[in-house]
Amino acid sequence: MTQESILTVNAGSSSIKFELFELGETMHRGLSGKLDRIEQEGTRLTFSDYEHAESQTVDCQASDHFSAVDFLIDWFESKEILAGVTAVGHRIVHATQLAQPEIVTPALLDELYRDSQFAPQHLINELVIVEACQRSMPNVPQVLCFDSSFHHTMPRVASTLPIPRRYEAKGLKRYGYHGLSYTYLMQELQRLGDPAASEGRVILAHLGNGASMAAVRDGKCIDTSMGFTPAAGLPMGSRSGDLDPGVFSYLSRREGLKSDEFFDMANHESGLLGMSETSSDMRDLLAIESNDVRAAEAIDVFCYQAKKMIGAYAAALGGLDTLVFSGGIGEHSPEVRARICASLEFLGIELNDKRNADNDPVVSPMVSRVNVRVIPTDEELVIAQSVSETVAKLDRSFDQHSPNVSATSATNQGTQS
Structure with missing residues (x-):
């Protein structure tokens, strides 16, 4: 049978x-x-x-x-x-x-x-x-x-785009993505007995070729970095993340770039790939950063923007109880996790060097204000x-x-x- x-x-x-x-x-x-x-x-x-x-x-x-x-x-x-x-x-x-x-x-x-x-x-x-x-x-x-369902609980202050209101009726707002991954991560926090899963302040960092973060309070998403499309927010493997709209205007006037060409550039030629001019894969860039300033700068920009996002979401949440790293980079790159978390002690974020190097499920010290976890997504x-x-x-x-x-x-x- x-x-x-x-x-x-x-x-x-x-x-x-x-x-x-x-x-x-x-x-x-x-x-x-x-x-x-x-x-x-x-x-x-x-x-x-x-x-x-x-x-x-x-x-x-x-x-x-x-x-x-x-x-x-x-x-x-x-x-x-x-x-x-x-x-x-x-x-x-x-x-x-x-x-x-x-x-x-x-x-x-x-x-x-x-x-x-x-x-x-x-x-x-x-x-x-x-x-x-x-x-x-x-x-x-x-x-x-x-994938966008997880973010339907976002309040209007987080989902509304600051453009003429008439466009909202046409469906233009911040939707958010990676929702299936975030659903799994919250289920895992619940299974692991982390009280923040249902009644705390959580930042979920899905860092891979596509990268985003979500802020979750009392089990509900209140904000996320991707917006109207998955190209918004953090810089990614080949996506730009957030861009000044003036960039398109400038390239249109000076380079003759059409809207479809700009869209392709922002989605397929930017991010780590565009900055490094070498690869969209973080592993490749880490391997050559000591000899290639472009690779080193691409990694620095990625980690800097992720650090900023954690700070912003800690402010939106009114503090932080749990930080979760997931996705290909978040799960497997101790170097990137360490660089993102560096200097965030004022938020209660600390890493234990050995646990982080070993990709342990919990990479923060035994006693820490913020529980920092590594959870493979599914x-x-x-x-x-x-x-x-x-x-x-x-x-x-x-x-x-x-x-x-x-x-x-x-x-x-x-x-x-």
Whole structure:
């Protein structure tokens, strides 16, 4: 008998990650993988089979997300991965109104295509994958989990953009992203028994190729660094972070830069890559900073802006109880954590050098005003949990109103209409 499972799909601008969670008494991973370098040379699929403790890499040709998705679906089918899938969960970067996971309907897809103007680098690619999964698995519910939902609790003072009010009615405000990661980090703080998870002041720092921070008070987000788009806030791997709008005006007049060209520059040629002129990867820059002033300055700017953000959010929270580092840089770079936290003792932030060097779960001293933690994030687990809960709610709803109709078949009728 085929093992029932939930498939999660997490699409980025140049990659597609997936996980297969097998269902039983507990939910556990059976398979994970990533198709990366889409639209670049050397596109490849790397996957790990946990049951057989093996990893493999497969080369593929994928000129765009359409061909990448086709390749991935064909690979799923060749491995008979889809046979036991009872539901699919998708990370969706943005939804202007939706705060909870939703099962796909034609009306929902239409709404999200309209919203794609808010996150054009991500949303279209994500919807391409949703529709491909629908075609391949027409009898399986597709559940969308929204990265911006975590930030719906932000007060208006934090979400309002200081531009003419008439644009707010058109959907222009600060939305925030990395919400699935932040959801997981708050769940982990709760599991670890950190009282700040429900009744304290927390700064969450998701530092990776995409980087952001969130300020959380009493379990609710009150501010976050990313804004109207994921390009705002901290400098990132190839994104600029916050920019003076005069930069665009100047480059438009002096360089003839068009709006689309400026957008591409701010998202794909800036941040660590733009400043270093070498790499968007913090590991590469740390390896050469002693001999390359550009790499050293890029690291300094990144750490300086992160330090400033912690100070700003401590002010917004009225103090700080817990600081959490996560993401590829936050989890694995003691040097960057140390530079960000340096001179923040006045906020109660201190690091224990040995614990920090060892990437321990707690990197602050045993006795410290602020608990500084390192928590590996797990967006895929949050998606799988959300899918399970959403489908279960639908099952209960149909049990109450139509005992002879299953949730899956009812959902399929909706998606196929």
